[in-house]
Structure formats: structure tokens, C-alpha cells
Amino acid sequence: MHSSNSGFDISVVVPLFNKEKFVERALNSILQQTILPNKIIIVDDGSTDGSNEIALRIKKRFGDLIYIHKQTNAGVSVARNKGLELADSKFVAFLDADDEFHSNFIEKAKALIEDYPSNVIYGFGYQRFGEDSSKNHIRGEVDFFKLYCERNQCPLSASSVVIDKESVGNNLFPVGYGMGEDILAWLKILAKGHSLILDSTPVAIYHHDDLSSAVLNPVAKNEPCFLKSNIMQQFNGTYYKRFIRYHTSDYIKSHILYGNRCFVFKYILRKGGYYLKFLPLLLIPKKIIIYKVSKNNLK
Numbered sequence: 401m402h403s404s405n406s407g408f409d410i411s412v413v414v415p416l417f418n419k420e421k422f423v424e425r426a427l428n429s430i431l432q433q434t435i436l437p438n439k440i441i442i443v444d445d446g447s448t449d450g451s452n453e454i455a456l457r458i459k460k461r462f463g464d465l466i467y468i469h470k471q472t473n474a475g476v477s478v479a480r481n482k483g484l485e486l487a488d489s490k491f492v493a494f495l496d497a498d499d500e501f502h503s504n505f506i507e508k509a510k511a512l513i514e515d516y517p518s519n520v521i522y523g524f525g526y527q528r529f530g531e532d533s534s535k536n537h538i539r540g541e542v543d544f545f546k547l548y549c550e551r552n553q554c555p556l557s558a559s560s561v562v563i564d565k566e567s568v569g570n571n572l573f574p575v576g577y578g579m580g581e582d583i584l585a586w587l588k589i590l591a592k593g594h595s596l597i598l599d600s601t602p603v604a605i606y607h608h609d610d611l612s613s614a615v616l617n618p619v620a621k622n623e624p625c626f627l628k629s630n631i632m633q634q635f636n637g638t639y640y641k642r643f644i645r646y647h648t649s650d651y652i653k654s655h656i657l658y659g660n661r662c663f664v665f666k667y668i669l670r671k672g673g674y675y676l677k678f679l680p681l682l683l684i685p686k687k688i689i690i691y692k693v694s695k696n697n698l699k
Contacts, residue, residue, distance in 0.1 A: 402510040408510045410491040410562070413483030419452040419497035422607065427458050429500035433537040434507045437493070439649070439653050441468045441505045446473030466498045471489050475580045477573035480558075485570040492565045498607050505603040512539075512599045519587060520567045520594040525602040526560040528553070533635075538600040544590055545639035547598075549646070555596075558582040560604040563589070580624030580647075587626055592655040623651050645674060 416423060424655050440462075452470060459466040469486060470518070484492060493509065495501060505524070512522050538547075547555045563572070573585045579601075583626045587600055590596060626632060626645050631645075652675065654663045661682050668675050 405434045408435060408491075408506065408513075409489045410437050410493060410506060410509065411483075411489040411504075412437045412442055412493045412495055412683065413440045413480060413487060414440065414495050414497055415445060415483065416442055416447060416455065416477035416497045417445040417473065417476070417479070418449045418451060419448050420447075420454060421497040423451050423454050423619045425454070426495055426497050426500050429503070429505075430495060431458075431465075431572065432503050433501065435510060436465070438489050439487065441486050442468045443479040443483045443486075443534050443538065443684065444468060444470040445476065445479040446471060446564065451661055462515075470663050474529060475575065476544040477577070481571050481575070484568075484572060486567060487565055490564060490566055491562050493562045494532060495559045495589070495604075499557070500605045500607070501559070502603045502605070503550075506604050508599060513562070516540075516597045518565045519597045521589045521596055522562045523556040523596055523598045524560040524562075524604060524605050525598075525600040526604040527602050527641055528555045528557070528606040534583060536600075540597065541595045542598045543594050544637070545637065545643045546588070549639050551640045554583060555600075556582075556586055557604065557606045558605060562609045567594075574625055577625035578622035579666065583624070584626040584629055584631065587629075587635075588631055589633045598613065627651070648675065649678070656681055 414423075414430075419426075427440070427442075430437065442455050444455065452468070455466075455468055459468060464466060467486065469482060483494070491509070491513065493506070498630070509522060509600060511520060512524075513519075516522070542555065543598065544555065546604065572588065574581050574588075577584075586596070627647055648671065652664055652668065656678070657670060657698060664678070668678055
């Protein structure tokens with residue numbers, strides 16, 4: 401049974417760029433919610449395939465529930481920010497066009513927010529690569545960096561977060577970066593003193609359809625934007641330091657995998673300290689490096 405009159409003021413923003421194979425699955429997962437959102441806002445970021453036509457076809461069936469905004473390609477952060485601007489609800493969830501919600505996502509979000517009504521960012525468990533992020537169930541306030549380090553993965557995906565739009569505004573996502581924009585967005589909220597409230601029950605599915613992208617795509621050569629953001633100065637502690645080491649090491653190993661040895665040498669010398677341990681890797685033949693780094697999943 402679907403309810404559109406639950407009194408829960410939430411919109412779902414779907415950034416869309418060339419996802420014709422998956423966007424119908426994503427939209428259907430919103431439309432099959434036990435509690436429907438007030439609005440589904442699709443921001444077509446200049447798609448050149450059939451994505452927009454699929455979205456329009458579905459909109460014809462559901463009318464004003466779906467709003468489509470079409471723009472020239474500007475990147476996922478601009479698309480998400482545009483969706484925030486267009487949303488007139490108190491709460492906003494995001495769903496990447498190749499991901500999907502379980503049918504109880506909004507129902508779970510409503511329950512969590514009702515139990516923790518004064519918070520700004522709410523996260524939920526998600527399935528990834530056939531596994532899920534729930535492990536030992538958690539419901540309540542969590543330490544983002546501690547949970548990240550303990551589970552060796554981000555406790556949030558871009559498709560498993562609900563935010564209080566009235567508190568964060570329309571420019572949450574940083575623009576002009578190639579990697580880590582969503583994590584920096586969450587950290588911007590936490591840096592202002594807000595807590596992360598998490599229900600680790602999996603209610604979203606993160607589909608990494610291009611399995612090579614995390615390891616083999618050139619975007620992996622971009623330094624995650626949160627590593628060079630001034631916002632990070634707001635944090636400290638053991639788990640924060642482990643988080644930074646993890647991602648900096650990952651960045652170094654990505655460049656080693658690509659054979660950018662001169663860059664890695666200069667980068668390691670600039671960082672110094674802990675990262676000097678990676679210098680011997682520069683002496684190992686490239687074929688062995690590719691095998692070892694790929695085998696260890698760049699960790």
C-alpha cells in the first residue's frame with residue numbers, strides 16, 4: 401500500500417546523466433515506496449542518450465509528482481545543488497540514477513527523523529557489491545570517522561542520506577572536483593557541530609555497474625577533495641587521522657598503479673612522515689605493482 405498523505409515533507413532529487421539503462425529502475429523504486437515523497441525532482445544534467453525520454457515517459461504516468469529540470473552538463477554536484485534549490489520540502493533525499501531504494505526507504509526515514517527531530521543529517525544502511533553496510537545494527541548518533549575506519553567503507557552513500565534542507569541551504573555539494581564531493585558535503589554539515597544519526601538497516605542499493613571505475617577509471621587519479629578542504633581543520637582525533645591516512649594512501653597507490661612515479665615521488669616527499677613508507681614501491685617493476693595494488697584493492 402502506498403501513501404502520499406503521511407504528513408512527511410520530503411522530496412527526492414535524482415541527478416541524471418546518461419543512465420538510460422538504469423533510470424527507470426531508480427524511478428520505479430521511488431514510485432513503489434510505502435510512503436510516497438511530495439515530489440520527485442529529476443535534474444537531467446545534459447544527457448545525450450535516451451535518459452530524458454525515459455524520464456518524460458514515466459512523468460506522463462504520474463503527472464505533477466515528477467518534475468524534470470533539464471540543463472547543460474555541469475556535473476553531479478551542480479545537479480544535486482539544483483535539485484536542492486528546486487525542492488520546497490523540509491527534507492530532501494538523493495538517489496543516483498543507477499541506484500535504487502528499498503520500498504521502505506522513506507518510511508524508515510520518517511521513523512528515524514521522528515525519533516531524532518532536531519538533527520540535520522540522517523543516514524541509512526545500503527547494499528554494495530551484493531553485500532550491505534549494516535553488519536552490527538546501529539540506530540542513533542554515530543562518530544562518522546570511527547565508523548568509517550571500523551567498517552573500512554563510508555557509512556553513507558549519496559543514495560542513503562536524508563538532510564534537513566532548511567538547515568543546509570542550496571549549495572551543499574562542492575563544485576569542480578572529480579572525487580569525494582559527497583563525502584565533503586556530509587563533512588560540511590558535521591563540521592558545523594551537527595551529529596550524524598544513522599539507522600544501519602539497508603534501505604538502498606548502491607549499484608556500481610562499472611566495476612572498474614573505482615580502480616581503473618582516470619578519475620581515481622584525482623585527489624579526493626576533502627583531503628585539501630579547509631573544512632577538515634574542524635576535525636581531530638585518532639579516527640580522523642586514520643581516515644586521512646587511508647585516503648591519502650589510496651591516492652598514492654592509485655598513481656603508482658597508473659605509473660605516475662615522478663608525481664608520486666614529489667607528493668610523498670611533500671607529505672613526509674608516514675607516507676615515506678611508500679617510496680620503495682617506486683622501485684618495483686610496473687607489472688608487479690599492477691598485480692599487487694589491484695589484488696589489494698588499492699587499500
